[in-house]
Amino acid sequence: MLELFELRGADPEILFSPYCWRVRLALAHKGLPFTGSPLRFTDKEPLACSGQNLVPVIRDGETVVNDSVAIFEYLDATYPQQPLLGDSLAANRARLLEKLTFTALRMPLLKLLVPRVYAAIDDADKDYFRTSREKALGMTLEAFADRQLGLDSFVLAVGPLEAWLKTQPYLDGEQPAGTDYLVAGLFFWAWCLGEQPWPAESAVDAWFQRILKRYEAEFGVVKRAA
Numbered sequence: 001m002l003e004l005f006e007l008r009g010a011d012p013e014i015l016f017s018p019y020c021w022r023v024r025l026a027l028a029h030k031g032l033p034f035t036g037s038p039l040r041f042t043d044k045e046p047l048a049c050s051g052q053n054l055v056p057v058i059r060d061g062e063t064v065v066n067d068s069v070a071i072f073e074y075l076d077a078t079y080p081q082q083p084l085l086g087d088s089l090a091a092n093r094a095r096l097l098e099k100l101t102f103t104a105l106r107m108p109l110l111k112l113l114v115p116r117v118y119a120a121i122d123d124a125d126k127d128y129f130r131t132s133r134e135k136a137l138g139m140t141l142e143a144f145a146d147r148q149l150g151l152d153s154f155v156l157a158v159g160p161l162e163a164w165l166k167t168q169p170y171l172d173g174e175q176p177a178g179t180d181y182l183v184a185g186l187f188f189w190a191w192c193l194g195e196q197p198w199p200a201e202s203a204v205d206a207w208f209q210r211i212l213k214r215y216e217a218e219f220g221v222v223k224r225a226a
């Protein structure tokens, strides 16, 4: 069976990586059975077969693929049912939308979520997480975190998605597909860490809830941090 290496918190059922959620949703979309192998940040040994040290990684028989977008491409090429990215024109547009939304949404979410990630991860990961992130950010986690700025800038950034989702139920049309999952991964990141930074009663909330309910109908309720 296909295996998905993904990121876990101190509680192995709290899965909060946006990239790993993309792949979970994509596998569910294609109806492909898989086993999840949740890893801590510092459990690097099982990833050696992928030649790098980030999750998500999938192992499908002899084939190992890392990087969420590359995994979408692999899944479409290998299991053409229920396309994620579609033909090359559609796939290019999905990748463009991924870049635009990722750039706009990730930083606001990080400002909001950093304290929650730190609280959710295993004690064994705390030094590694702090040192690696503080080096990348050029400041302490505490100096970087800003709940209000994160919330305000997330709501601004989500504006174009809100406008689009007022016209149709999913980013990809009447049914969800790859673009929905590439973006929804970021929303699952917040959701699983116990946040909902988008307005209730919005088109974006209705969209997220549709994707969540479809997933939960098959896999059960998604566990969230308190």
Ligand SMILES: N[C@@H](CCC(=O)N[C@@H](CS)C(=O)NCC(=O)O)C(=O)O
Residues within 6 Å of the ligand: 007, 017, 018, 019, 020, 041, 053, 054, 055, 056, 066, 067, 068, 069, 132
């Ligand atoms: N571009 C990659 C990014 C993967 C990534 O950054 N994964 C994070 C988890 S959210 C990770 O594995 N971090 C481990 C570490 O920092 O050591 C993708 O889309 O899959």
